[in-house]
Amino acid sequence: MNPRQHLASIPILDLGQVYDQRYADADFHYDGHDRLSEFFGRSVAVHRHDRFFQIHYIHNGHVHLYLDDLQYRLDGPLCFFTPPGVPHAFVTDAASEGQVITARQQLVWQLFENEAALSLRLNQPLCVSLSEQRGDAARSAAHLAPLFQQVADEFVGRRDGRADNLLALLRLILANLLSLIERPQHDSPVPAQDLMQFHRFNQLIEAHYTQHWPLQRYADTLGLTTARLNLICRRLASMPSKQLIFERQLQEAKRLLLHSGQPVSQICFALGFRDPAYFSRFFRHHVGIPPRDYASQHAQGR
Numbered sequence: 001m002n003p004r005q006h007l008a009s010i011p012i013l014d015l016g017q018v019y020d021q022r023y024a025d026a027d028f029h030y031d032g033h034d035r036l037s038e039f040f041g042r043s044v045a046v047h048r049h050d051r052f053f054q055i056h057y058i059h060n061g062h063v064h065l066y067l068d069d070l071q072y073r074l075d076g077p078l079c080f081f082t083p084p085g086v087p088h089a090f091v092t093d094a095a096s097e098g099q100v101i102t103a104r105q106q107l108v109w110q111l112f113e114n115e116a117a118l119s120l121r122l123n124q125p126l127c128v129s130l131s132e133q134r135g136d137a138a139r140s141a142a143h144l145a146p147l148f149q150q151v152a153d154e155f156v157g158r159r160d161g162r163a164d165n166l167l168a169l170l171r172l173i174l175a176n177l178l179s180l181i182e183r184p185q186h187d188s189p190v191p192a193q194d195l196m197q198f199h200r201f202n203q204l205i206e207a208h209y210t211q212h213w214p215l216q217r218y219a220d221t222l223g224l225t226t227a228r229l230n231l232i233c234r235r236l237a238s239m240p241s242k243q244l245i246f247e248r249q250l251q252e253a254k255r256l257l258l259h260s261g262q263p264v265s266q267i268c269f270a271l272g273f274r275d276p277a278y279f280s281r282f283f284r285h286h287v288g289i290p291p292r293d294y295a296s297q298h299a300q301g302r
């Protein structure tokens with residue numbers, strides 16, 4: 001069986017197909033949390049979105065969220081941010097009110113294509129309590145409520161310049177939200193060519209990580225030496241290029257262990273490993289425990 005068929009065991013929720021055609025036709029869509037809850041219910045099963053980023057801003061009420069391999073129990077105001085492909089499930093109580101932005105992947109990438117520090121954070125899922133922020137983070141959090149209200153006004157109003165205004169607001173929301181992710185800043189400017197190659201490398205990883213390309217093949221495809229590729233990755237991601245590939249494989253392994261219900265041997269083959277014993281050693285080396293223990297520990301926690 002094709003490995004991608006196994007990955008599909010974590011459902012992709014196509015909002016344009018099952019909920020509202022406007023999601024399929026637009027790069028940007030805004031909705032009220034109440035309207036979505038009326039359709040999908042207060043308990044939303046694990047799913048992921050293909051090629052779409054999503055931002056949930058919950059003004060009030062309680063949220064129990066599973067975001068990748070972490071879980072959160074928070075009261076509003078809060079935000080959670082899900083990059084494309086990241087599994088998430090959540091339960092909100094009847095008092096929960098909020099707003100949801102859904103934006104096409106390519107559109108979001110373009111907003112930050114010249115800003116290394118922020119664009120690197122776009123792959124990181126985030127859930128944050130806005131009332132618990134302090135200092136600069138509190139100021140960033142405070143900007144989110146009026147920005148979301150402006151999005152609501154612009155989206156419903158359909159005034160002249162609506163599309164440009166919505167993009168500007170989306171960029172401001174993401175810039176404030178991503179600033180809440182704790183990650184070392186790169187003080188030195190990043191050459192645009194290096195940033196482009198880094199993005200291309202990540203796109204190649206996404207397309208081929210189950211095929212286990214050797215690093216030399218990635219470098220050849222990019223027109224780089226392995227040493228140059230490694231330097232770019234260390235500069236932009238603070239890790240070697242091989243580790244970026246391993247991280248993507250491990251990320252998908254964790255998701256399948258937690259959400260697919262498949263045995264470890266099946267997950268091994270889905271990820272392109274030929275030997276379940278080798279896959280278990282690989283996982284244990286990087287995570288610290290065998291895959292079966294990882295799955296059982298997280299199952300007990302839930």
